[in-house]
Structures are given as structure tokens and as C-alpha cells.
Amino acid sequence: MKTNDIYNIQEEMFKKYEGDVLHILNGSFMMEEFKKNKWINEKYTYISFNEAMCWGEVYEDIFSDTFIKKRVQALNTTIDDYKKIVLNQLEPLLTNKFRTIVLWFGDDMFCQINMLTILAYLEQCNFGGNVLFSMVNEITNEVVQYPYEMTIKGCLSIYRSVICKKEMTTEKFIPVMDKAVSLYLSYRGENSEINRYITKNISKENSELIIDLLKTFPQYGLGDLQYEALIRDIKMN
Structure with missing residues (x-):
């Protein structure tokens, strides 16, 4: 798909998912690309997940105080900087109610482990709306996979097995994430x-x-x- 399709896709989505839509982008770089290419649609809310969940220790209770402390240590940063870079950007997700959440993530290990964390968090907080995944090639800015609805059921269990315990799980998910999990468990x-x-x-x-x-x-x-x-x-x- 051409890069301008990213905006057109959102226009098409508006017909089906009216209002209260949150778009979560994988990182500040993708956010800058959305802004630069005028893919930001004023009808929606946009945030970026500025984490590196494939690196370092984590905690089962996502975004809890203990989780934050472990991530600060893993990323060799400070609590203030972590809040500024990561948590402040996620405030709409953490505090507001949305009916639809759209995940814009790539297919590599880094992106998919980040996405798994967001999916696990949505299950952790009993999110009851629609969750869509649109796979993007972050080098070419092309949409590889048109947004489709996903289930969050089982994501928290996968997160706890794979990211927290560094263990393979018998639960299966979408193929691109299965591949990322295999890479994640072996690359260190x-x-x-x-x-x-x-x-x-x-x-x-x-x-x-x-x-x-x-x-x-x-x-x-x-x-x-x-x-x-x-x-x-x-x-x-």
C-alpha cells in the first residue's frame, strides 16, 4: 500500500468505529512520521509507546510502581525520565475510556514484544472495546496488513510466561508474534x-x-x- 493510504484507512475506519478511538504507535519515531506526513486525523487521539520491552527485566503488574522500578533499572534511566518519556505519553490510555484502540506496530521482534505488552495491559485492565492491529513497514512507511480486529484474551498469560519468565508458552497467537517470541527467547x-x-x-x-x-x-x-x-x-x- 502507498504511504498516503495510512490516512485513507483511518477515514474508512471512521465509518465503522465512530468516536472514542485511540491510536497507539510504536515509538516516537513513528509518531514523528505520522505528524510529518499529515496522517494525524483530528477525529482521533494518538499516543506513542516509547519502550524497549525486549530489553531487561519486567514485572507482571504492568505499569505498577514495581514495574516502573524494574524498567528504570533495565533501561539505566531515572524514574522522572521514564515518566516523561514513557508514562506521560500513555496518559490517555491509562486514564481515559476508549471504545476502539488501533495498534500501529511493525513485524520485528522489538515492535511485537512492545505490542504484546500493550495487549496484555488491555486484558489486565479488562478493556471491553475493539482492538485492531495494523502492521506497518517502518522503513518504507507502508501498511503491510490492513487493520483487523484482534482478541486480547490470553495475552496477559503469554506476557507473563514469555516476557516475565522468559519461557515459551503453549498458547498460540498471530504468526508474526509467534516468530517474534521465538527470536526474543533466543537472542540473548x-x-x-x-x-x-x-x-x-x-x-x-x-x-x-x-x-x-x-x-x-x-x-x-x-x-x-x-x-x-x-x-x-x-x-x-
Whole structure:
């Protein structure tokens, strides 16, 4: 689909899901793209989920005080900065009632683990409205999958097994998330394809190696900060 279809899709959705619609975008970069390309529709509310849930420890009670403390430690930040960057952006989700929520996320591991967290939170708070997922290619800004309705039932259990306990679950979800879960549970392992690549190319300058990793493993969606930490861990060992 062409990029201007993102706005047209929302116009079509308005006919079916009138009013009280919240669009959740995966990260501030996607939010800037929506603004820059004039995909923001004044009929709706838009927020971004500025997290990296595939990195570090989490907690079962999503967005609780303990959850926030664990995420602050995992991301090596402060509570004030976490609130400013993550929680303040989510205020409409945390405080308002919407009848429809639309998730705009990519298909890589980073995006899908973030999306699973949002879905789990919706089940945790007993959200009773419509939940739609529109898969976007974040490199080309093309809609890969037209928005379709999803169920949130079972997402909290999957979140607790996969993200909290780092264990595979027997519960199944959409194929793109199943693939992301498999990548998530293996990418920090000593014999993962990422760690093997880093070990093989450890003599390169960090900046050069990070660029190589970003190009070689787009399916993970990891950023330079995560790769820098992985490289540092291997060098220390």
C-alpha cells in the first residue's frame, strides 16, 4: 500500500468505529512520521509507546510502581525520565475510556514484544472495546496488513510466561508474534546468531560493528544502544 493510504484507512475506519478511538504507535519515531506526513486525523487521539520491552527485566503488574522500578533499572534511566518519556505519553490510555484502540506496530521482534505488552495491559485492565492491529513497514512507511480486529484474551498469560519468565508458552497467537517470541527467547543466548556474529567480528570498531548488526539483523529491530550493550558484554567475557 502507498504511504498516503495510512490516512485513507483511518477515514474508512471512521465509518465503522465512530468516536472514542485511540491510536497507539510504536515509538516516537513513528509518531514523528505520522505528524510529518499529515496522517494525524483530528477525529482521533494518538499516543506513542516509547519502550524497549525486549530489553531487561519486567514485572507482571504492568505499569505498577514495581514495574516502573524494574524498567528504570533495565533501561539505566531515572524514574522522572521514564515518566516523561514513557508514562506521560500513555496518559490517555491509562486514564481515559476508549471504545476502539488501533495498534500501529511493525513485524520485528522489538515492535511485537512492545505490542504484546500493550495487549496484555488491555486484558489486565479488562478493556471491553475493539482492538485492531495494523502492521506497518517502518522503513518504507507502508501498511503491510490492513487493520483487523484482534482478541486480547490470553495475552496477559503469554506476557507473563514469555516476557516475565522468559519461557515459551503453549498458547498460540498471530504468526508474526509467534516468530517474534521465538527470536526474543533466543537472542540473548550465548549461541544466538547475533552473539556469534559479534564474536566473529569483535575486532571491528564498535561503531562499524553496530552498523553491520543493524543491517544484518533487521528482523530483531534492536537499536544501537542494545547492540552496544551486547558487544560490551561479549568483550567483558
